[in-house]
Amino acid sequence: MAAPTPSNRPNPEHIFSTLTAYQQSAALKAGIELDVFTAIADGANTSAALALKTNTAERGVRILCDYLTIHGFLTKEAERYALTMESAVFLNRHSPACLASMAEFLGNPWHKKNFEMLAEAVRKGGTASSDGDNTKPKEELWINFARSMAPLTAPSAEFIAGLIGAAGGKPCKVLDIAAGHGMYGITVAKRNPNAQIVALDWRGVLEVAQENARKLGVADRYTAKPGSAFETEFGNGYDFVLLTNIFHHFDVPTCGKLMRRVHAAVKPGGKAITLEFVPNEDRISPPVAAAFSLVMLAGTDAGDAYTFSQYEKMFGNAGFVKTTLHPVPDMPQQVLVSEK
Amino acid sequence: MAAPTPSNRPNPEHIFSTLTAYQQSAALKAGIELDVFTAIADGANTSAALALKTNTAERGVRILCDYLTIHGFLTKEAERYALTMESAVFLNRHSPACLASMAEFLGNPWHKKNFEMLAEAVRKGGTASSDGDNTKPKEELWINFARSMAPLTAPSAEFIAGLIGAAGGKPCKVLDIAAGHGMYGITVAKRNPNAQIVALDWRGVLEVAQENARKLGVADRYTAKPGSAFETEFGNGYDFVLLTNIFHHFDVPTCGKLMRRVHAAVKPGGKAITLEFVPNEDRISPPVAAAFSLVMLAGTDAGDAYTFSQYEKMFGNAGFVKTTLHPVPDMPQQVLVSEK
Numbered sequence: 001m002a003a004p005t006p007s008n009r010p011n012p013e014h015i016f017s018t019l020t021a022y023q024q025s026a027a028l029k030a031g032i033e034l035d036v037f038t039a040i041a042d043g044a045n046t047s048a049a050l051a052l053k054t055n056t057a058e059r060g061v062r063i064l065c066d067y068l069t070i071h072g073f074l075t076k077e078a079e080r081y082a083l084t085m086e087s088a089v090f091l092n093r094h095s096p097a098c099l100a101s102m103a104e105f106l107g108n109p110w111h112k113k114n115f116e117m118l119a120e121a122v123r124k125g126g127t128a129s130s131d132g133d134n135t136k137p138k139e140e141l142w143i144n145f146a147r148s149m150a151p152l153t154a155p156s157a158e159f160i161a162g163l164i165g166a167a168g169g170k171p172c173k174v175l176d177i178a179a180g181h182g183m184y185g186i187t188v189a190k191r192n193p194n195a196q197i198v199a200l201d202w203r204g205v206l207e208v209a210q211e212n213a214r215k216l217g218v219a220d221r222y223t224a225k226p227g228s229a230f231e232t233e234f235g236n237g238y239d240f241v242l243l244t245n246i247f248h249h250f251d252v253p254t255c256g257k258l259m260r261r262v263h264a265a266v267k268p269g270g271k272a273i274t275l276e277f278v279p280n281e282d283r284i285s286p287p288v289a290a291a292f293s294l295v296m297l298a299g300t301d302a303g304d305a306y307t308f309s310q311y312e313k314m315f316g317n318a319g320f321v322k323t324t325l326h327p328v329p330d331m332p333q334q335v336l337v338s339e340k
Numbered sequence: 341m342a343a344p345t346p347s348n349r350p351n352p353e354h355i356f357s358t359l360t361a362y363q364q365s366a367a368l369k370a371g372i373e374l375d376v377f378t379a380i381a382d383g384a385n386t387s388a389a390l391a392l393k394t395n396t397a398e399r400g401v402r403i404l405c406d407y408l409t410i411h412g413f414l415t416k417e418a419e420r421y422a423l424t425m426e427s428a429v430f431l432n433r434h435s436p437a438c439l440a441s442m443a444e445f446l447g448n449p450w451h452k453k454n455f456e457m458l459a460e461a462v463r464k465g466g467t468a469s470s471d472g473d474n475t476k477p478k479e480e481l482w483i484n485f486a487r488s489m490a491p492l493t494a495p496s497a498e499f500i501a502g503l504i505g506a507a508g509g510k511p512c513k514v515l516d517i518a519a520g521h522g523m524y525g526i527t528v529a530k531r532n533p534n535a536q537i538v539a540l541d542w543r544g545v546l547e548v549a550q551e552n553a554r555k556l557g558v559a560d561r562y563t564a565k566p567g568s569a570f571e572t573e574f575g576n577g578y579d580f581v582l583l584t585n586i587f588h589h590f591d592v593p594t595c596g597k598l599m600r601r602v603h604a605a606v607k608p609g610g611k612a613i614t615l616e617f618v619p620n621e622d623r624i625s626p627p628v629a630a631a632f633s634l635v636m637l638a639g640t641d642a643g644d645a646y647t648f649s650q651y652e653k654m655f656g657n658a659g660f661v662k663t664t665l666h667p668v669p670d671m672p673q674q675v676l677v678s679e680k
Contacts, residue, residue, distance in 0.1 A: 014412060014426060015439065022362035023631075025360065025362040029458070030462055057466075060464060060465040063644070064634065066623045073355075090352045115366035122370055123400060125396075125399040126400070
């Protein structure tokens with residue numbers, strides 16, 4: 001991710017561009033918020049046309065679109081802007097793969113505030129904020145997550161459904177812990193008409209998941225179980241328990257406690273399916289997974305991006321006999337399959 | 341600056357990394373604030389040693405240094421961190437070329453707040469903040485600028501001193517408008533022992549410039565003229581008037597007004613020397629200069645990064661007979677020399 005300097009002379013450009021990188025986040029967020037990508041897709045491709053279409057000042061939208069062009073999100077020729085391939089697929093709201101909504105969660109003021117206090121978090125070894133304990137409810141944040149991050153999950157959700165053989169149609173009982181938008185369990189239910197899903201999360205968050213289950217026609221096989229993953233009775237006899245993006249919020253003992261509860265809920269021969277950012281043992285590769293550790297330092301008391309050997313040990317201690325690692329194609333996350 | 345995707349399949353990684361790029365700014369700022377680069381230069385190269393030396397938690401500094409490694413500011417081998425060439429030159433406080441202080445101005449809360457309101461600035465066509473008129477005093481911000489940005493000016497200041505033939509030693513009178521840290525005028529005075537410098541800026545800012553003039557041994561040829569560039573009497577008969585990073589704050593009529601005042605102050609045959617971000621006519625290249633336009637949209641009522649043809653017209657209208665453009669080697673800014 002480092003920008004190499006073309007000449008041999010040391011050049012401060014990479015330092016300068018990193019110290020001002022928050023401007024890139026703000027510009028892309030503003031572009032999404034003002035929906036300039038959809039406006040360009042709809043044919044408003046000059047600054048005058050864009051100003052009309054997006055209800056902005058021509059000067060303002062011209063400067064924003066020039067900046068988005070410089071950073072590779074648009075192209076510009078003879079004063080006309082056009083979408084890049086990535087923008088057309090992921091930022092145009094008419095595109096089925098549109099991810100524009102994720103700007104809301106990734107640029108959430110709660111995250112930003114935590115990063116403003118990063119030096120203090122480094123001193124302390126955990127978030128400088130007072131609400132870094134993710135075993136406690138934080139409904140507003142997780143509803144925002146559930147509403148904005150669902151589109152990003154499609155590749156991982158399909159990968160998990162494939163991994164557990166959902167298309168085979170064998171009757172199965174699935175527990176989706178910290179379901180959020182619910183898309184992991186819902187995708188299994190879509191691919192397997194004989195799957196029953198139990199989704200667990202805070203009550204307000206589950207409403208988003210239930211809404212998605214209704215939209216995708218699986219509501220009759222979708223049960224909501226509101227509450228904490230550390231206190232709510234899971235039930236038992238599950239074929240699969242999904243644990244997507246949950247362990248990274250906690251320290252090792254808390255992860256262990258959760259996984260022991262999961263072990264008790266899985267039927268013999270059943271599996272726990274974990275989706276996570278899993279850095280290599282060097283903790284600096286692959287870049288996106290390894291970098292996620294800082295997000296946890298900034299925002300949680302003791303969360304981290306754990307390595308495979310750490311997960312293997314935690315899951316083994318919880319009673320699982322074997323855990324294997326499966327990279328999700330084209331995505332920075334990996335799936336851990338743990339057998340009981 | 342766009343990160344190219346290696347495969348042909350559209351991949352949202354560039355969108356994701358841009359929406360979270362504010363985390364890179366925060367991490368580098370925290371690294372500078374905690375002075376981990378100097379600590380590593382001094383031999384504290386494991387997370388345990390760094391924790392002791394920088395008064396941080398080992399877990400915190402480990403996660404931060406891993407992140408800084410991922411983003412190319414450190415290297416890591418067998419749990420030991422080392423500086424990259426750029427970090428050794430620009431981020432180690434023992435290095436004479438250290439630029440660490442610029443984190444304070446570039447990451448100033450005032451800038452950040454303006455970028456938080458960027459969508460509103462695009463709607464309005466100018467900053468959403470209420471203090472975007474830079475003809476008015478904003479001493480606190482400019483003192484912060486003067487105190488933190490001086491090291492970055494060395495290459496441009498030396499280039500300007502060379503361009504006006506300072507080393508020739510010919511007696512000359514130089515007016516440095518919006519002097520800030522004063523380094524442009526001071527560098528001319530250092531290279532030419534017969535140069536007399538008059539520095540203009542807000543009173544509190546000029547104290548920083550005077551401090552620098554004393555440190556660099558040119559205080560006896562350095563006169564402070566506190567006040568507004570639009571109201572204070574400049575005097576006249578100047579050989580050179582320096583206008584470094586000032587025009588971009590204002591709209592075209594205001595720039596024109598300032599340049600007419602400058603024209604009156606320059607002696608016949610004298611020159612106005614402007615240092616600026618000057619994008620090409622396409623306004624999307626070169627990247628750093630063109631991107632600067634957004635900083636002005638976010639933070640000023642009507643400032644911009646003007647093209648050469650815009651400056652040529654403004655300066656011609658103010659009475660200058662000819663303006664030429666000179667790129668500063670290895671820097672994103674250019675110098676405009678205008679002859680009276």
